[in-house]
Amino acid sequence: MAIPEEGYFKVEKGRYGAIYPRTPANYGFSVIAKVKPGREQAVRDYGKTIEDAVKGAPNVLAPLKLHYLRWVLFDVGSGLHFMYQGIFDTDFDKYIEDAVALFNATGVVSVFTNFEGWPEDWRTNTPAVIKFFREHQAPSFLEYGEYPYVTADEIKKALQLKENFSGMLDLMQ
Amino acid sequence: MLTQTPPTQTPAVGVTMESSPRLELEEIQHFLVARPAALAARYEFLSFRNPASGRKWLAGMIDKVGTAKGVHPTQLDSRWVTIAFTWNGLRALGVAEDALATFPEEFRQGMAARADILGATGTNHPDNWRGGIASSDLHAVIILFARDDKERERCRMEHEKYLTQHAGVEVLSTLDLGAIPSKRSGAHEHFGYRDRLSVPAIEGMGDEPTPGSGRRIKAGEFFLGYPDEEGEAPALPRPEILSNNGSYIAYMRLEEHVGAFRDFLKQHGKTKDEQELIAAKLMGRWRSGAPLVLSPDKDDPELGADMQRNNDFNYAKMDPHGYGCPLGAHIRRMNPRDTAANMERRRMIRRGGTYGPALPEDAPEDGVERGIAAFIGCASLVRQFEFAMNVWMNDKTFHELGNEHDPICGTQDGSLDFTIPKRPVKKKIKGLPQFSTLRGGAYFFLPAIKGLRYLSELETS
DSSP, X not given: OXXXXXXXXXXXXXXXXXXXXXXXXXXXXXXXXXXOTTOHHHHHHHHHHHHHHHHHOXXXXXXXXXXXXXXXXEEOSSSXXXXXXXXESSOHHHXXXXXXXXXXXXXGGGXXXXXXXXXXXXXXXXXXXXXXXXXXXXXXXXXXXXXXXOOHHHHHHHHHHHHHHHXXXXXXX | OOOSSOOOOOOOTTOOOTTOOOOOTTTSBGGGTOOOOOSEEXXXXXXXXXXXXXXXXXXXXGGGBOBTTTOOTTSOOSEEEEEEEOHHXXXXXXXXXXXXXXXXXXXXXXXXXXXXXXXXXXXXXXXXXXXXXXXXXXOEEEEEEESSHHHHHHHHHHHHHHHTTOTTEEEEEEEEEEOOOOSSSSOBOTTOOBOOOOOOOBXXXXXXOOTTSOSOBOGGGTSTTSOOTTSSOOOOOSSHHHHTTOEEEEEEEEEEOHHHHHHHHHHHOSSHHHHHHHHHHHHSBOTTSOBTTTSSSSOOHHXXXXXXXXXXXXXXXXXXXXXXXXXXXXHHHHOOGGGSSOGGGSOOEEEEEEESOOOOTTOOOOOOOOEEEEEEEESOIIIXXXXXXXXIISOTTGGGOSSOOOTTTSOOOSOOEEEEOOSSSOEEEESOOOXXXXXXXXXXXEOOHHHHHXXXXXXXX
16 A cells, blocks of 8 residues: 555544554554764663563553564664664554553553654653654555455454364364 | 442451551541442542642542542441542642652643543543543542431532632633433443442452452552552652552543434344343343353343352353453453453543433433443553553454444444344444444543642642
8 A cells, every 4th residue: 555655645643643553464563763962772672672572461552453573774874873683463543552561561652762852751741752653654655455454353362263173173083 | 330239348448468568547538449329420530720729628628538448338328529639730739840840741642632541532521521631621520428418418518618618729620420210229320230240359359359360369450558459569659658558540531322223223132132132142141141161151130130140250261252241342352251361450430420311211312421431440541541542442353343443432423334144144233323422531640648648748949
């Protein structure tokens, strides 16, 4: 699906601004922010933090309704940049507060303190955090899904069904 | 809802629990803290034609406003007064522009401007709202709870007389409310459901959460100036004397189409028992209040009336597929309990009651407007109230249902479904009728007593 430059086809108001559309790949979300000088290793260390959080509690990210998450560091010539790219089953506007709360609870939110423009009062000012994400979100202009509009829950249910069905066939041998 | 039950207990001033900061109950308006034993109510929606008149009117009203400290079951009050203002109302009283700009965007814009976000479309749209509620001329609401109709009438006349001395204060519209007579215990709304069963307990207030209601919620989720569930107190709108100890309240006047509701039950249930089951599936509780999760096959009025049991359930473990309480039922949407994240940051306090005459059983629809007119209190309209409307009530994809809104209060246009999970095959009702219509709504700020005094003493620059 090709997407206009604004990131949406028609303005549909959400609580925090225009809602980005659902595409065959569901809801893509890409935050690009410039890393403060000397903070590269601090940012990379958060990869381990999230890995440990998921190991400790496999469902810790479940509230995000996430398909995939990719964190990338790259230098575009004007300094090191961070890209947070995720594919979700929910649009940004609806569950952003839950995401911020989750980041707070797992300590992940502090990775963002390494980026330029992050609000200093982020601990008590969730609207400012949401504004940061909106301002640093780069909408896609093309999205494709090999299994269009299928949610992570549907995939998990299909796999469970397959497993249960296989088990049933085993019992019938 | 207006009720015949005794008022809720208000703790003594200075009560602190769980290391919570002391709640300034002598400052906070009683509205969201104590529920008085009122059987009647009246809302008057006001407009200030000039700042001086509005301030003078307010100055003479402040001593009639009940505080959380003052409204107490041991005191034999007969009427309880609350005053709140729209953002336009704060401006009309003379609050400075730089201070007005510090209030949250959703409050500044007002409910009518954000109707699309709430899902208030079609016949629910502000173009169809009544009583001048969608107008930028709406500046304040005075909420009167009275012990009975006689006391309400006495107060109405007294306020009418008082207004004759304040030519610059205009009444845009009014709404009278009254408890629906019922043989059953507790408050009921026009569809016949027992109401007000799920009430959050606030840290520092001394009230005990009923079993299954979750833990006490931080005061900052409801009152400005206190730590919220994030652990710190968010920055206050300026000036702090105006905002501290205040709350936001979202007003909703929701007409209930009782005739259409009863026709629907008859259409989908051959017997009385089947009709009651359909009514229960829409709500998630039997009309007695008994939750379907605990009593899925038949009503249990004793359970419904027992506050120690009627909230003691969850969804994830006890009814994950919705065979008892459908995934899209009203109570499952408006309080998903353990099937949603961050629930402590979504809780709200509802106050209000029913308006219009009750439609007698078996009487045909008479075309008279009747419904619920309530205020929903919170510390953040966008995070709490608008989230509930946008994500829970009027989101088609809630719980992956795909083509449903809240069956009781959600926006319906005849194109949506309602799914009742059932073995072996679910029942899907297509083309759900509209059982309720939003007839008015507004965002108000409910200042504390110091805030009211500040407003009454403002000077126009």
